[in-house]
Amino acid sequence: MTAAATAPEKTDAPASAPPPIEVDGLVSCFGDNVVHDKLDLTVKRGEVLGVVGGSGTGKSVLLNSIIGLKIPDGGVIRLFGQDMQEASRRKWTALERRWGVLFQQGALFSNLTVRENVAAPLFEHTRLPKSEILELADLKIALTGLPPRAGSLKPAELSGGMRKRAGLARALALDPELLFLDEPTAGLDPIGAAAFDELIKDLSDSLDLTVFMITHDLDSLYAITDRVAVLADKQVIAQAPVEELEHSDHPWIKEYFLGPRGRAAAGKGATARSR
Numbered sequence: 621m622t623a624a625a626t627a628p629e630k631t632d633a634p635a636s637a638p639p640p641i642e643v644d645g646l647v648s649c650f651g652d653n654v655v656h657d658k659l660d661l662t663v664k665r666g667e668v669l670g671v672v673g674g675s676g677t678g679k680s681v682l683l684n685s686i687i688g689l690k691i692p693d694g695g696v697i698r699l700f701g702q703d704m705q706e707a708s709r710r711k712w713t714a715l716e717r718r719w720g721v722l723f724q725q726g727a728l729f730s731n732l733t734v735r736e737n738v739a740a741p742l743f744e745h746t747r748l749p750k751s752e753i754l755e756l757a758d759l760k761i762a763l764t765g766l767p768p769r770a771g772s773l774k775p776a777e778l779s780g781g782m783r784k785r786a787g788l789a790r791a792l793a794l795d796p797e798l799l800f801l802d803e804p805t806a807g808l809d810p811i812g813a814a815a816f817d818e819l820i821k822d823l824s825d826s827l828d829l830t831v832f833m834i835t836h837d838l839d840s841l842y843a844i845t846d847r848v849a850v851l852a853d854k855q856v857i858a859q860a861p862v863e864e865l866e867h868s869d870h871p872w873i874k875e876y877f878l879g880p881r882g883r884a885a886a887g888k889g890a891t892a893r894s895r
């Protein structure tokens with residue numbers, strides 16, 4: 621059995637297929653605090669999109685709105701062409717199988733082993749026999765570069781980097797087409813972060829994944845993104861490849877990409893791309 625055996629009607633989408641994510645005029649509020657005001661965003665099929673913005677600009681709220689953890693106060697969110705607010709419960713469940721999420725802290729169940737954590741979505745969404753589910757879980761664990769022995773460990777017994785990989789293995793359990801990552805390299809040392817970037821890039825290429833990645837990590841932006849969406853002033857003020865954003869006149873974008881840390885990351889990115 622292959623890992624793809626669990627994929628729900630995974631078709632090669634025609635070129636005319638709707639984009640995996642379309643956000644149209646999103647309004648998000650918490651009481652008087654308006655976080656997004658008519659925010660628009662499109663994520664193209666197969667791209668790695670970085671999402672950046674100052675602290676509190678609403679990156680996590682945007683992610684939560686897209687995956688249905690926060691109900692929009694206005695606007696429309698379409699996933700694979702389906703208006704999520706109009707979707708029936710059944711449709712939601714079917715669509716939910718098409719994406720995976722790696723939350724910042726990994727969000728693993730502490731009382732379960734890594735193998736049981738990775739198997740959990742398969743138990744929830746498929747009727748495969750237990751032995752096949754555990755076999756698939758082991759495949760995902762291997763796919764993320766964890767050693768086989770990691771499967772029988774509990775999250776507390778893992779290093780930070782291993783925990784991220786375990787969270788990623790679980791996010792990939794159902795062979796998603798779309799992967800959401802919330803600050804995947806936060807808390808990793810530079811070598812661990814670079815290795816994790818490489819893993820995400822390899823997986824997105826080999827599995828034809830579309831990736832929505834919130835990050836503060838300039839190295840990641842230069843190393844693996846196709847485009848970057850910048851959140852500021854309650855909206856997406858720019859959505860373009862990093863090389864284009866370097867020429868932006870917007871003060872925050874200028875400071876972000878052309879400040880000392882941005883220039884250092886650009887140098888490393890150019891080196892990585894020329895290899």
Ligand SMILES: Nc1ncnc2c1ncn2[C@@H]1O[C@H](COP(=O)(O)OP(=O)(O)OP(=O)(O)O)[C@@H](O)[C@H]1O
Nearest residue numbers: 650653655673674675676677678679680681682836
């Ligand atoms: N559950 C909540 N209740 C009330 N306000 C919230 C809630 N979640 C987020 N907010 C507010 O929404 C705004 C955006 O928060 P969000 O966490 O999306 O920012 P962020 O861009 O992800 O920040 P950071 O980069 O620091 O993680 C902030 O003003 C925050 O206080």
